Amino acid sequence: MHDTTRRLRRLGLSAASLALAALLAAPATALADNAMRFDGTWSVRTSAETGSCGKNYDFKLNVKGGKVTYAGYWPVNAAGGISKVGIVKMTLSHNGGKVVATGLAEGDQASGDWSSPEPNCSGSWFAKRA
Structure with missing residues (x-):
């Protein structure tokens, strides 16, 4: 194994260790606030580009603590959500x-x-958040 490869692996491990330490040291309130940064009611518009699903649909979703729920009158089950860094x-x-x-x-x-x-x-x- 090359010296450069060994150094990079050590640096990667060190960076991962530092990131974990920073996460563990972060105040719990900051983590909670970060998880709720996308909370609220969202107006959603979909556009179909392939297939026969229709053209556009508009509906609302609620996000609370990063978890999504459907905010309409149809019996729609919603699962999943938005991570604290914004991944949907x-x-x-x-x-x-x-x-x-x-x-x-x-x-x-x-x-x-x-x-x-x-x-x-x-x-x-x-x-868009309503």
Whole structure:
């Protein structure tokens, strides 16, 4: 093994150790605040780009503690949420249909892609905190 490779591995381990130590040393309130930074009601607009899922749909989602729930009147099950760094991963299901959405939230806006295996369609989405 080359000297450079060994040094890089040691540096990587040191960086990981420092990051873990910083996380453990962070005050609990700062972590809690960070987890709730995306809390609120979000207005979502989806656009279908492939398949036969229709064109656009508008709906609202609630986020609390990073967890997402559907805020409409249809019986939609929402699972997943937004991580403290803004990574969006969620699943919405209704009447046997399922949509998987991923993306990124930043400030009061979020966007990403979605897909549905049945019917086979996909598209993009955009959300703004209401």
